[in-house]
Amino acid sequence: MSVARVAQHGAPCWIDVVQPDMSRGREFYGEVFGWTFADPHERSDGIYQIAMLDGRPVAGLAMRSGEPEWRTYLAVDDIDAATSSALASGATISTPVTMQPEGRSAAVVDPFGAHFGLLESSTRREPRMRGLGSWRWATLRTLAPCTVIDWYSAQFGWVERTTPSVTALFLAGQGEGGVDDEPPGAVLPDTHKSLMHAAAWVTTAIEPTHWLPVFRVADRAGSIDRIERLGGTLLSKHDIAGRSEGAVMQDPQGAQFAIARAGA
Known part of the structure; x- marks a missing residue:
């Protein structure tokens, strides 16, 4: 397993998946990838749970509105500037900038319809590793x-x-x-x-x-x-x-x- 690195501006730094039935989602991904799960907690956009692999966070499970989908988050140095730039370039902001435990985040839909997230955090790290299930x-x-x-x-x-x-x-x-x-x-x-x-x-x-x-x-x-x-x-x-x-x-x-x- 590699050591987590601080994510550079523009780097994919986190992923999570919308699961309307979190219990079913935990069972599926736990069996497929060998993940364990921290206790669920309330966030501004719904219930959230961190998936763990070898003691390290690897992904999130979210019970929030919207279609079941995996979302990739990109690290940014200034989320206000990043969302303004995205808007000016044809994107839409599906979830405005919100303070979360890991930092300030926003959900964006690019001009082509792809959903992704932005994350501004001084402690953001890349969860990508080399072990199975990562x-x-x-x-x-x-x-x-x-x-x-x-x-x-x-x-x-x-x-x-x-x-x-x-x-x-x-x-x-x-x-x-x-x-x-x-x-x-x-x-x-x-x-x-x-x-x-x-x-x-x-x-x-x-x-x-x-x-x-x-x-x-x-x-x-x-x-x-x-x-x-x-x-x-x-x-x-x-x-x-x-x-x-x-x-x-x-x-x-x-x-x-x-x-x-x-x-x-």
Whole structure:
């Protein structure tokens, strides 16, 4: 398990899932990923519960209004400035800036219909780890990748880099993986070093634009079987950057997520 790092501005820093039936959600995700759960607590937007993996927070379960879905939160230095910029660029604010235990947060719908969150916190940390059941990547699935990438890059300073099989978005100034040494438009190799340090991946999908968290599993076939036995649904299978088997799944309450073999 890696040590949590303070999240840089623009980095995916947290995820949570809306579950109308929290008991059912705990049972499902606990069985699928080996999560345990802290005691639920009241927040301004409903009941909230932290999922734990190896003693560390890994995700949130929320019982609030809205469709069951996973939400990805992006770290920001100034949430007031970030929400104003998003509004001016065609986004809508579905939940205004609110003080939560972890910091000031807001829910945003980008101009393409994807829901995501913003989080301003001096103690924000990246919950992504390397163990089985952990959140590994933030993926943005869209019908219009070029337009979507332009919007997010303008908002968060992301730098686009491509490989033969995937588009990766890196944080501005990020040196890991050698991306700062590559000229704009350069095609990087499909290597672990080039891809794993990306802030997010962008993939083409026939569905409306949406964020999708990717979780580490030991193997695809066994995980799909377990998810289906617990009431989940397989939506599609795919290879990730030509290296690892992955799949898009739906939980019993309708929220979509993805899995990837741990070797990716």
